[in-house]
Amino acid sequence: MSVLDLSHEVAIGIDIGGTNTKYGLVNHRGEILEKGDIKTDAYPTVKDFIDALYDAIKPIIDKHKSNTRLVGVGIGAPNGNYYTGTIEYAPNLIWKGILPIAELMTKKFGVPCSLTNDANAAAVGEMMYGAARGMKDFIMITLGTGVGSGIVANGSLIYGHDGFAGELGHVIVRPGGRKHWSTGHQGSLEAYCSATGIAITAKKLRAENPQSLLNNIPEDHIDSKSVYEAAMAGDETAKEVFRYTGQILGEALANFIMFSSPEAIILFGGVIKAGELIMNPTKEHMEKNLLPIFQNKVKLVFSELKEADAAILGASALVWEKI
């Protein structure tokens, strides 16, 4: 097999989360040949974790060895720094401080390892396999437990001078507004538009509207999904939760467009399961807040990648992007 035969090259994509770590063997067309997962928090040290990861992945590599060539490992991880290949002070991981993941992985697997934060990895995945194929300027917004982002300009991810660019969840959109449960800052995008923020809004609005169906949901079951179901059952308060969330998200997106004038903004993550309930107000308020030169130009779309696979695909795509 020629080393120039790209069709046989494969990469390992790894998505490190606080609880689970998912991995997959991915080919150049974005097909996941094999996948699996291990517990992230079951290993007292990073070294133990990487040993376990190797033990899980090595059989897969060997299984496909005869007709593939492994070219690298890509990792998406919270607080992943692309420049240094380290995870730095990630609050959701049990290992503290600065972790030299890329270096340890390269030694263990014998191939180059790239690492970035999970939202950046998702953006690269979207550029290679998803809704941003062929685009040189777009912004990926991940709406999950938190709000993350990956920004591509001139065809490259913006990492900034220190590797930490693209923390759009922490942009202040309501000065003096809702206090963030973790950062303590007031009025950040994440405080309103993450799944966590949506639950806070829902609890506030149901208290103000005793007739709302939301009041039938137990306190600890109030989440983006249960609010969506109430809205689909016709509850006006539940609809208002998404309208309010979409307004704030749309205003924030307008600001982001003024920054990098992207061809598209791609929304990703659990919150987008609300579909039009979140998309319509977001689009309305995004357009309303744009200067005329930006209006009706920017595509606002949902991710085209399956959520279960996107993290693995995005991480593996880091390998191809670097080649």
Place this chain on the structure above:
Amino acid sequence: MSVLDLSHEVAIGIDIGGTNTKYGLVNHRGEILEKGDIKTDAYPTVKDFIDALYDAIKPIIDKHKSNTRLVGVGIGAPNGNYYTGTIEYAPNLIWKGILPIAELMTKKFGVPCSLTNDANAAAVGEMMYGAARGMKDFIMITLGTGVGSGIVANGSLIYGHDGFAGELGHVIVRPGGRKHWSTGHQGSLEAYCSATGIAITAKKLRAENPQSLLNNIPEDHIDSKSVYEAAMAGDETAKEVFRYTGQILGEALANFIMFSSPEAIILFGGVIKAGELIMNPTKEHMEKNLLPIFQNKVKLVFSELKEADAAILGASALVWEKI
């Protein structure tokens, strides 16, 4: 003379403003060999304007012909689009619609012409000759009659998919806040932190503080300069004008840092003549609004270019950047 002898290469830098157009012949070291200006609004058509510009500049080119080689023309202009080389619907110019300036200039001068908006040109100038020398990630904020910006990431200006990236003056920093005199949007950075915005703040605060020295200034003389003088004379209300302006600017800069994580933010334009009065509150509120991973990392500095020359230098630098 060898064509590879860069030391003899020169570029023409042109800064098109609503009233005046400045030009200069600039060498590779950022030295302005000759400069001059013509009236922008004295010519009924763009063609007449370019003919007049040629008549003014040709003698300078000829004078230095024996020991220089002209490699291009760079233009900074309001609403200048880098991709198309056109000025599009610039509200402050007497010629309306889309103006194919780069094409007309190339034909007239016989060398390539690059064009971008004035703030982008200033950013390129700062990168080549000023405070951003050697930097790959920085943001330039121009605080003049309006607020403009030029964003450099991965060593390149961010133009966006349509050439209009970097309109940070129109980012909304106070939702529902002060209405912009021209765009009609509420709470934009420009509405507060431009010279125009500062005058509005000063008029508001002096009305609330009858004892302020600002009340001795005639209505049409209230500007960034006269407020500065009152502050230097010890007037607390005048100081509060800059403190308030700096707070809003600092909060906005913190948001911008979360976007592109620049090594530095460079402030430029008439408003920076207020020195520490504007710098100190800006820096304080910028740091206060940053996540810990960004704190005490980003240099906040004033431009190192002379304001009178910066526009010409920046425009000429577009030529070198393209080579």
